[in-house]
Amino acid sequence: MARHGNGHDDEPAGRPVAEEPPAGEDRAQSLAPEEDDREPRGLSAVDAPEPTDPLQAVQRERDDLRDRLLRKTADFDNYRKRVERDRQATSESVAADLFRDLLPLVDDLERALKADAPNEAADAYRRGVELIHRQLIELLRKRGVRSIDAVGTDFDPHYHQAVSYESIAGHRDGEVIEEFARGYMLGDRLLRPAMVKVAKGE
Numbered sequence: 001m002a003r004h005g006n007g008h009d010d011e012p013a014g015r016p017v018a019e020e021p022p023a024g025e026d027r028a029q030s031l032a033p034e035e036d037d038r039e040p041r042g043l044s045a046v047d048a049p050e051p052t053d054p055l056q057a058v059q060r061e062r063d064d065l066r067d068r069l070l071r072k073t074a075d076f077d078n079y080r081k082r083v084e085r086d087r088q089a090t091s092e093s094v095a096a097d098l099f100r101d102l103l104p105l106v107d108d109l110e111r112a113l114k115a116d117a118p119n120e121a122a123d124a125y126r127r128g129v130e131l132i133h134r135q136l137i138e139l140l141r142k143r144g145v146r147s148i149d150a151v152g153t154d155f156d157p158h159y160h161q162a163v164s165y166e167s168i169a170g171h172r173d174g175e176v177i178e179e180f181a182r183g184y185m186l187g188d189r190l191l192r193p194a195m196v197k198v199a200k201g202e
Contacts, residue, residue: 055071096186099125099145103192107181109133140184148183150176150194159183159191165200 047101108130117123148159155162155174171177176196183194 150179155198162198171199175199
């Protein structure tokens, strides 16, 4: 016989009935968090640690040591070339200073050779001066010193120093028409410019 009133046996109509969770293993599975194939939050493939492989570690160390060796070799080679260039530049500078000091002596010998020999004794003296001059010029030539051609060429301020200008018929403007002192080069280095007279156009 059904009871009426406030009895608890019957639930009010329309109220959903709560389902009982499954018992045992099914209940535990229902309470476990859902799993999927996504990576854990905060980690990515980039952040994942690389696998520790002894062979790869040795290869990386080998490559690093080889790169260091190549850099050190290149640095040493550049240093050696720089030292060699500095040594050569210093040697050429010292040689240039020495040869420059010898040039006035060459000038004096050439002026002595231009003088006339009034007698046999003076002619013998002249031959001695000529021998000294020839030996000195040969020594300079072996060391890379050469004279600058001036007369008949166009005036070049890099190699000539104009002492005077003169208007002379038959010569083009800017032509070197006379040389007062010979100019000299040591390789590509100017030891002394030629002292010259230059033709001037009217």
